[in-house]
Amino acid sequence: MPASAPDFVSYQEFIRRVAAVHALIAAACAAAGRAAHTVELLAVTKTHPVAAADYAARSSLRAVGENRVQEAADKRPHCTAPTLAWELIGHLQSNKAKLAAQLFDRVQSVDSEKLLHHLDRAAAELGKILPVLLQINAGHDPAKFGADLIDAPRLAELALTKKNLRLDGFMTIAPLGATPAETTAHARRTFANLRSLRDDLAPRLAVPLRELSMGMSGDLAEAIAAGSTQVRIGTALFGSRPTPA
Numbered sequence: 001m002p003a004s005a006p007d008f009v010s011y012q013e014f015i016r017r018v019a020a021v022h023a024l025i026a027a028a029c030a031a032a033g034r035a036a037h038t039v040e041l042l043a044v045t046k047t048h049p050v051a052a053a054d055y056a057a058r059s060s061l062r063a064v065g066e067n068r069v070q071e072a073a074d075k076r077p078h079c080t081a082p083t084l085a086w087e088l089i090g091h092l093q094s095n096k097a098k099l100a101a102q103l104f105d106r107v108q109s110v111d112s113e114k115l116l117h118h119l120d121r122a123a124a125e126l127g128k129i130l131p132v133l134l135q136i137n138a139g140h141d142p143a144k145f146g147a148d149l150i151d152a153p154r155l156a157e158l159a160l161t162k163k164n165l166r167l168d169g170f171m172t173i174a175p176l177g178a179t180p181a182e183t184t185a186h187a188r189r190t191f192a193n194l195r196s197l198r199d200d201l202a203p204r205l206a207v208p209l210r211e212l213s214m215g216m217s218g219d220l221a222e223a224i225a226a227g228s229t230q231v232r233i234g235t236a237l238f239g240s241r242p243t244p245a
């Protein structure tokens with residue numbers, strides 16, 4: 001285990017938190033009449049030391065989420081778990097597409113035609129098929145990245161024409177409200193929008209688009225009720241982040 005910051009969570013404490021999050025996922029699944037294994041826990045390790053990724057692998061999680069290409073480039077070579085998957089969940093500029101295609105096992109933040117072109121070309125040069133999600137601003141939040149809902153069908157069709165990309169589904173982030181009740185209402189509306197988009201497009205395009213990456217520490221129950229297949233959890237596993245990200 002590499003050295004980590006003195007105030008970083010211990011592995012024992014991390015294991016307790018993973019169990020607690022799994023219990024929340026199981027409860028939300030039970031309430032929605034879903035099987036608990038249909039929702040994956042993605043450990044969001046951004047801003048945390050590489051030990052966070054090692055913890056995730058050691059506790060049998062499949063993947064970690066990072067929101068900056070450069071941070072992942074700095075950390076991944078030091079990660080001791082060769083089979084751990086790394087997913088990009090933060091905004092990607094097209095000039096970093098090549099590095100992202102090289103570094104990540106999946107990119108969840110694809111939100112433009114330009115990015116689709118750049119990632120496809122980069123994946124082709126690397127001789128790989130890069131799995132992607134389209135990030136949709138399903139809550140119409142002016143402060144968030146993500147394609148508009150109305151542009152999603154066109155982007156999905158374009159993604160399916162890219163030979164070196166594999167479109168797995170969609171990702172979204174719900175807008176915050178001024179009060180907890182408003183935040184919950186935004187979350188329900190945002191996640192329902194993403195679910196309807198998928199339910200509409202999958203049969204039309206004749207592809208499963210099974211992944212719905214939605215739900216974070218604060219809104220995972222609403223996301224699971226709406227059909228989330230992957231919740232992205234940072235704070236509830238590793239504690240609050242040293243700097244806002």
Ligand SMILES: *Cc1c(COP(=O)(O)O)cnc(C)c1O
Pocket residue numbers: 044046067089090173216217218232233234235236245
């Ligand atoms: C940081 C981040 C998360 C995790 O958020 P927490 O509230 O710490 O669980 C999830 N998704 C994205 C896109 C993020 O940037």
